[in-house]
Amino acid sequence: xxxxxxxxxxxxxxAVVEIILIVVVLVALVALFSNxxxxxxxxxxxxxxxxxxxx
Numbered sequence: 816x817x818x819x820x821x822x823x824x825x826x827x828x829x830a831v832v833e834i835i836l837i838v839v840v841l842v843a844l845v846a847l848f849s850n851x852x853x854x855x856x857x858x859x860x861x862x863x864x865x866x867x868x869x870x
Contacts, residue, residue, distance in 0.1 A: 845852075
């Protein structure tokens with residue numbers, strides 16, 4: 816229990832918690848917008864393919 820309290824008091828632990836929260840938010844954003852990103856990339860690749868045939 817003392818180790819947990821010492822870990823909680825350390826200032827370095829705050830930075831670790833912040834990094835973990837940032838990663839969790841980024842993963843949540845990717846999960847929410849994954850379908851939108853897939854459709855956007857697919858549309859862009861279709862346009863590139865159709866324009867490359869014209870050249």
